Amino acid sequence: FAEKRKFGFVAAQKKDMPPEHLRRIIKDHGDMSSRKFRQDKRVYLGALKYVPHAVVKLLENIPMPWEDVRDVPVLYHITGAITFVNQVPKVVAPIFIAQWASMWICMRREKRDRRHFKRMRFPPFDDEEPPLDYGENVLDVEPLDPIQLDLDEEDDEAVFSWFYDHKPLKRTKWLNGTSYKRWKLNLPI
DSSP states (O other), X not given: OEEEOGGGOEEEOXXXXXXXXXXXXXXXXXXXXXXXXXXXXXXXXXXXXXXXXXXXXXXXXXXXXTOSOOOOOEEEXXXXXXXXXXXXXXXXXXXXXXXXXXXXXXXHHHHHHTSSOOOOOSSSSOTTOOOOOIIIIITTSOOOOOOOOOOOTTTTTXXXXXXXXXXXXXXXXXXSSSSOXXXXXXXXX
């Protein structure tokens, strides 16, 4: 249950917590003016230097347009001072390029038909408006449908079953496993 380290130190493994646990920590620490958070202010200031890395990890793991939702593991400080996405996105280059090429076709059609495009008004938020609470405003909203080409079962049979998966061809003979380090695709795919 633990990993043996040098010099007799044993690091205990921590189990994954449900997302509600992290949401509760962040909600409890929303107002830092209370006296009970007086000691945590130093932790929050120290965490500021890691914010650029946290933003990069978040942007790396944003769902692609062909995915409606992507659940990722997170690593967070117990005070809620900083949270990192704890996943490295891995792709097979030709598949990823093909997925984005299909998105380019879909978005050109969408822009031509102008069904879902609307002009945005600026500024989107007022300066005095408090930040939106995720649990109250965003959590219950159903995500939009993913953008996907309508694939034909006969014409696109080589890619029909896996083309829009989060990790396509995982555990198949074309990849070395989940690491995505080596791959060999034959021409029909």
